[in-house]
Amino acid sequence: MNKSTRERSIYMTKNKYPPALISGLIVGLLAMFLFTGIVSAAPNTQGDDPPEEILSDNDCVKCHRRVAGDWSPSPHAHAYDDPVFQEQWIGLGSQNTCLACHTTNYISSTGEYETEGVSCKSCHGTVTTNHPDQVVPTIVDTYYCGSCHTTTLSEWRSTGHASSDVDCMDCHNPHSQKPLFDDPDDLCINCHKDSMGDYLNNLHVQQDIGCVDCHALVIPPDVAPEDGIVPTGHGFTISPQTCVACHTDALHAGFTLPGYENGAANANTFHTSTEEEGSTEGAQPLTDTDQASNLTDSQRIQTLETTLASSRVSNLFQGAMIGLVLGGSTAWFVGQNLHGRSNE
Template structure:
């Protein structure tokens, strides 16, 4: 009986089999690694810009978006919004905290200044004045203050400065702001700048000296130094002349109406009284005749 021939594979075929086995093993190791890959990192704003382009552009031009010495942004998306949720936005809802506690972690001194102020007691949060992504003011300096402080300040100091068209921030912002520069950033900056004190109630003496430098003297002030206050009050009262004139005119019109109605009312009263008197006399005469009869 003849034996079957023994098949001996060639070397090229063996190499192919070994390469195929190696590829299968490599893919087997790769798939678990891909399944355990980290979710997108919010430290890279390109992760968010696909959906939030407008917000990302505002952030890039803000103090938060400026690169620090470590070549990282001062504050990335994750710094304020928290860790990225893998199923966002379909399933992973990212809760946004709107109170000022989000800002406290980085802006410690500013938060402490604000924490015990009338603004904090009134519930005025950081984002009440600042846009969250650009850090710009929501309104211009004066409009921002007057949006809450609508009541007219009628004390002599406020009237004097209002008459001279002195902006609120010239006195109530302790840090001197250069001429033409807004309190909040309005464009790209080279890095985070020292902001003003967020107390806003106290007025620094340096703010007074900045404008009244020529009136500062070494000798004690005399009573005549108060003349400018008296003048300011007179000017403020003079500005009310048109308003007072309108009130006077309205009062005069009312007086004219009263002057017209007084004689008419008096005549009507006398006429009605006379008629009632005649009726009473006739009634008495009629009763007397009936009694005599």
């Protein structure tokens, strides 16, 4: 064996496992162990573990007892079985369109729904058995509430609350739908305390009349709308109708009109059939109770406005007469003085 052959044999013996081969084997083994770990950690979709189930409202109640206690007597819980709704709905021919807001998960194409009333899923969506490992989703905001509470949304959008981003849940408990404070006035004061100074000396406060008594007053319409959608008092504005709701006679203004000595109640009188023939001899004044009960809000407002307008005309007339007398007297006096001086 020559020197060259011996050296090559020694090199092959010493480098039986070249470094590149060893490195490749190590990388391969690490990749295999990593892949095995990932596979073992992945969920077994073909094993014995059952698939995740969708929770029902009854499942929610088992854990969330306090929330369920708030919700159970609420308008949402009884949105379907409420007697007023049922009477109105039947009167409309049991239209399916009403069920979009008075049931949960209503399907318009089939007329089917999941549950009566507005339940958990209406606001939280579908919740599965992986809860509570995941936060329960909430799909509620003011405009979502307004998709059913259309009148309330319309009233709210015109207020300072809307422009200040004060939304439904800033004032209402979403489960009971009640104000966040037991006394609704405390809810108002909680934000408006800096502007309460002048109001605290107001006669209304001294008579125990609170914020919501005027700013959230709901006056039912003279004729109930067929769809049952009426004002909800979320405009927070005070209109003439608000004042008339308490101040039903014009005597509060401190003056009366001829024929209106008993206040706005005298605006309405009962006329016999002789009036239809052009005669008012048979006119019979109603009692104060009958007059007040027969007046509509618009009639009361018109009476008060007429009284106020008449007072302004009367004051203007009195001022004009006084002005004429004073002006005439002054002119006569000046004329007499000028005439006397000219004679001198």
